[in-house]
Amino acid sequence: METKLSSVIIGFGIMGRIRYHAMQRHGGYEIRAICDIRSEVREQMPDGLFVYSDWRTCIDEQEPKVVIVCAVNKMIPEIVCYALKRGCAVFSEKPPGRTLEDALKIQKVYNECGITLKFGFNHRYHNSVIEAKALLDSGLLGEAVCVRGVYGKAGNEHFAEEWRNNKEISGGGILLDQGIHMLDLMRYLLGSELYVKSGIVNNLVWKELETEDSAIALLETERHQIASIHSSVLQWRHKFDMDILCTNGYIALNGLLTNSKSYGEESITYYKKDLLAESGKLGRPKEHTMCFNEDFSWDKEMDEFYEAVTNQKPIVHGTMDDAVKTMQIVTDIYKLAEKKG
Structure with missing residues (x-):
């Protein structure tokens, strides 16, 4: 039986919706909650999901296996690092923050935690x-x-x-x-x-x-x-x-x-x-x-991430090293x- 990965999506703009639909098509993701700071977006969330305005509360209460980060660049390093420290595998949109320093901050936490992390270079x-x-x-x-x-x-x-x-x-x-x-x-x-x-x-x-x-x-x-x-x-x-x-x-x-x-x-x-x-x-x-x-780029990305989390396969595209060097x-x-x- 296919393993279902409990998941939350942080940020539900254009990219959040794209990831949501790709995860649905895949079938291996159990999307439990979505977080967005905009009230007008929260009012239009898909049925059957927990809805949050605060990303920390979302991660803390749901304790997901996977966190999908589709936030603005400024917020990406903080959310990614927090999720990794909580033991969550993370898929994050590019870029890895606003600056190289942001990317290196994520890399430090990633090296310490040793948990699956992939960036969206689709x-x-x-x-x-x-x-x-x-x-x-x-x-x-x-x-x-x-x-x-x-x-x-x-x-x-x-x-x-x-x-x-x-x-x-x-x-x-x-x-x-x-x-x-x-x-x-x-x-x-x-x-x-x-x-x-x-x-x-x-x-x-x-x-x-x-x-x-x-x-x-x-x-x-x-x-x-x-x-x-x-x-x-x-x-x-x-x-x-x-x-x-x-x-x-x-x-x-x-x-x-x-x-x-x-x-x-x-x-x-x-x-x-x-x-x-x-x-x-x-x-x-x-x-x-x-x-x-x-x-099929969005689907292939979510499939590679799923295989990395469930079967301990290495990330090939969108690695931490790719993100830092680019x-x-x-x-x-x-x-x-x-x-x-």
């Missing part, structure tokens, strides 16, 4: 990324030597008032909120740690924001692989593109299936090097494309940009 579970990783691991295209990423969206008419643009609550802007996903993918697909060589962080359009609306950075690995990222809220038409240049070929990831359906069709195309132009004109090698119309990159980009400013 982009690794997208079909195009899974295929890209398999293709790179196969060696068909040689070694990855360069990766370029563009991740951009358009802010809505109330964008300036969103909590993500309150630096006291969020810790940073579009780089920390969305660019961190792209940086995590770059680390993962290159198989090497990235070090920041240069970076520009600015408010190019949303001048009134405390946080940046655009970030561009150039990075390099110890193996001299190069990476560049542009994370922006100025794209106006949502965009996710990643090019991976290899010694014997090229991979292009275009589009991303998301709940908003605004990033277009998700696809991966790869090309093998054809310097003799055997497939036609030079620079137009034969292409191989796969397109996807379903996103947060280090974000921090270094911010620091370098401040020096130039």
